[in-house]
């Protein structure tokens with residue numbers, strides 16, 4: 301995957317305010333997590349995951365990407381703390397990239413519509429608590445709503461680093 305590095309990462313405020321408190325549960329219940337749209341750079345202060353390129357994208361490019369129509373970013377909060385984000389875009393899969401059972405016999409355009417998880421990350425101090433899994437489920441739920449109500453969408457694709465593909469299995 302091609303990712304561009306540009307400017308700085310995590311905004312002006314210290315990240316200590318985003319440290320998971322010692323009494324934070326080892327698994328966070330899905331009901332305690334809230335998803336909000338990214339609408340302002342002010343929402344992002346203090347967020348830092350373990351991947352510098354993803355930090356860079358979130359802080360320096362995510363808002364513009366929405367304006368440019370290339371991806372939409374969703375933020376995940378726990379008790380008003382930003383603990384994760386994911387960015388979605390539309391995608392296309394050509395039928396010669398599919399295994400036989402996934403293709404629709406006789407489908408003429410040969411290009412299947414999909415939703416792509418373009419980027420996804422958990423705050424580096426909040427890992428291992430189920431936030432990543434919650435975000436993947438959210439992506440799936442959004443894709444289902446799109447395909448049932450708004451537009452054809454047959455697959456969910458993932459733009460992932462090779463060494464992290466295991467997370468999505």
Ligand SMILES: CC(C)(COP(=O)(O)OP(=O)(O)OC[C@H]1O[C@@H](n2cnc3c(N)ncnc32)[C@H](O)[C@@H]1OP(=O)(O)O)[C@@H](O)C(=O)NCCC(=O)NCCS
Pocket residue numbers: 349350351354420421422423426427428429430431432433434459460461463464465466467468
């Ligand atoms: C990968 C990442 C999103 C996981 O987030 P998280 O909030 O710690 O994930 P969860 O706590 O929901 O873990 C869900 C499951 O995935 C597993 N998992 C976590 N990271 C993994 C990885 N890198 N490879 C394989 N499995 C992984 C966990 O062990 C857990 O399995 P379990 O339910 O059997 O215990 C997070 O480590 C991260 O942001 N990494 C940097 C960015 C990144 O790699 N993004 C994703 C792909 S490009």
